[in-house]
Amino acid sequence: MSELLLELFSEEIPATMQQKAAVGYEEIFAKYFQEQTISFASIKSYVGPRRLTIHVTGIAAYISASKKEVKGPKTSAPENAIHGFCHSNGISKDLLSRQEIKGVEYFVYEQMTAQQQTKDILQNTLMDPISTYVWPKSMFWGDYQIKWVRPLRNIMCIFDGQTLDFKYGHLVANNKSFGHRFMSPEPFEVTNFAEYKQKLSDNFVVLDHFERKAYISKESNKIAAKMGLVIKEDNDLLEEVTGLVEYPKVLLGSIDQKFLSVPSEVLSSSMRSHQKYFSLFDQKGDFAPYFLFVSNIAATNPELVVQGNEKVLSARLSDALYFYNQDLKTKLNQKSQKLDKIIFHAKLGTVGDKVQRVAKMAEYLLPNNEDIVKAALVCKSDIVSEVVGEFPNLQGIMGYYYAKYESLNEDVAVAIRDHYKPQGPSDSCPAGIAAFLALADKIDSLCGLMLAGEKPSGSKDPFALRRQALGIVRIVLENELLVNISELVDVAVSGYSVYKKDANLCSTSQIIEFLEDRMRHFLKDEYSHELVNAVLDLEKEPSLVNTKIKLDSLQIFVKEDAYTDLIIAYKRASNIVASFVGKDEKINESLFDNDYEKNLYNFLQDYEPKIKAEIMAKNYSGSLKMLAAMRAPISSFFDNVMVKVDNQIVANNRLLLLSKAKQIFDQIAKFDQL
């Protein structure tokens, strides 16, 4: 059994692309081996900033001779068709045999493939899988013809201890690899994987991404613990820095106290996005004036590297401090004025206009509340601040700090901060007046952008309308807000009436449908599909909270004893009355000729108003309890009464009775969906 070792040695591969490429290459090589019918035991790939390595073990030394039958044309086919078949297979006609397939005689060519050395196949075709992987972005360099993510500088390829010197573009594969760019730049020769890994390690390269990642994580925690601090968890950042180093060394730097007046979110963002540093916090959760970073060298004097990084950070934080202090010079409502210059959407006016609409919507949602209007009018003001200009991810958060700075009360500040929430399924929902403001903002965006024709299609959802709609559903349900969605949509849509000329690409019912669809999506984990379909209907029940209560009641109800009989009775009644047209006539009691009819009739007379009252009172479990009482009269009715009798008048009267029974069901839910 043989081993293949392939190293693609490159100029620095973008950190965020590395892991995907490793997985991609692993799949491509597995497929390649299968297509070449070369058996193997395992494929593993390794990736780092300067190399992508593939290691295949347990490879068969050769693929054995094989025979394959190639079906040709019918024996009755014209001569040129037969000739063409022979030509395309590179054979003469006397090599064809005849075979009957499903009663028709065909020419068949028995193709023999001789035994092949795996080495030869690899030598001739390995360039194919190398070029198969598609990088998110790739490039040309020099005057060469091949494309890769960054210039590919060398290919090392060893099969069974021997160099496979195939050509890929201008490169010829060899047996050379390279150590750390600065600590050991000279090439070295390789004959197998174990030796490769060892030599890399000797030359200051940790090949395995996961090994580097684990090391960084362990070292960072060790340093933090020594300081009595905790690291701000950030797996994405950890992944990224792992992709930036071949020989990680974790170092600790400190931050000048003078920057601690800047909100910690700003400090962390600046450190993370510009410098890829980890923030540290003390046991109380307060920002600690230190940072961790991962260097790519065991420098002669690490203190120098630390000093350099501290200096850079200091310059970065000076920027942040400058911006923050600039921002504090103007009040939020002064900043708001600039919003009139920022386009919200080409068809929908400015952010300033949006703020006015959101304020109106907030007032509609929570009348006579000064705080919410105050918050609404400045909720977008931080967009024009210098800090948010630098760090867009801090919108809302900065608004909070600016609000606090000008002594707006905590509720207002929190509402400004949280009105973007929830930002995804794992983000928490806002509460209190923030919930109303978030709802106002989201319903306004959703309706406007739908009107402007930005409805998501397939994977395209540039304005994240699905997330907005899901946010609306979550805010309403988690805060149990008794709002009428349909009215809300109407109010929001009417706020856009001035843009009617350009933005009328969607109807209110389409918006409600979209929301209903998101609601359905949200409920799917908790309730069965059928149950949701039976209950969810925002045109009819425009309260999400009531819809949910109804679902809960119905979910309990379907598990009760009476349910099975009732649903059978309901379905029978539905089938029978399906084509019945005289539903509005009055039931004639004098036509009853048995107690079963009378009992059902009496039940309906008695219960219909009661059930209606329960529904009006939104007491769904009550209405369902009463519905359960119908089990006996309706079951007995079906067991004992023949509906479609010859006497048309009696039959119609019975159909009327059943329609009425069905109507009661229908008032509660769409039982036909169950």
Add this chain to the structure above:
Amino acid sequence: MTKLSFQELILKLQYYWQDYGCAILQPYDVEVGAGTFHPATVLRSLGSKPWNVAYVQPSRRPTDSRYAQHPNRMQHYYQFQVILKPSPDDIQDLYLKSLEHLGIDMQAHDIRFVEDDWESPTLGASGLGWEVWCDGMEVSQFTYMQQIGGIDCRPVAGELTYGLERLALYIQGVDAVKDLDWNGQTGEKALTYGQVDFEAEKQFSKFNLELADTEILFRHFEDAEKQCSALIKENLPMPAYEYCIKASHLFNLLCARGVVSVTERAAYIARVRHLAKLSCENWIEMDKS
């Protein structure tokens, strides 16, 4: 590390790239946003002929005007630009050796190539590469030019852009640009970066942000556009491109004055890009014939 003055830094880089074989060019004498805008990069990176040059380019970004109050953000700054076409196989090593030439010890510092793709919507240009970090400080941009004026670059030029102020801050161990030692002199002859450039920084900040007459700017933009198009018709891509750059700078001034809305912005960028595209296409045609 020896503390090079700002001018020594430039001289050292010029000598280093001269020794490699580059022609040392002079700055382009029109306002540009970055060294890339110099026709020695935009036009000469196109076409098949080899091209190896280095030059300093004073650059302007009116929106970065801070009245000389910010420690390291200015509306006027200097870039050192190197173009190597076709990009040689050892271009990374050549670059690193230039840092060594400036006195940066590769064993003592943490040098990294961090993904940073470059794109200039106004030039219709893009490239792939990195920002180069030295102990966390971005000291250069390193780009393999892929497209300029919408035209594919073949062969590919490697573009190295040294941020001279950043590099000097690092080498001199200084915190603010204004305190950089400009000429390495002591006593009466000593000059700092602040003494050389910051009065202009204050005056131009006021002009860029407050006083530039937007009516004039709008009009000049239209004029530059017209002039560029007219020159293309005459098959004069070099002056045509000069008017493209002028339009680009006028647009930047309008942005700094805050009179270009988001939607208009995209439209203006498209107009400048169109000029760049026409100039580059015209240049390529001339180059072939």
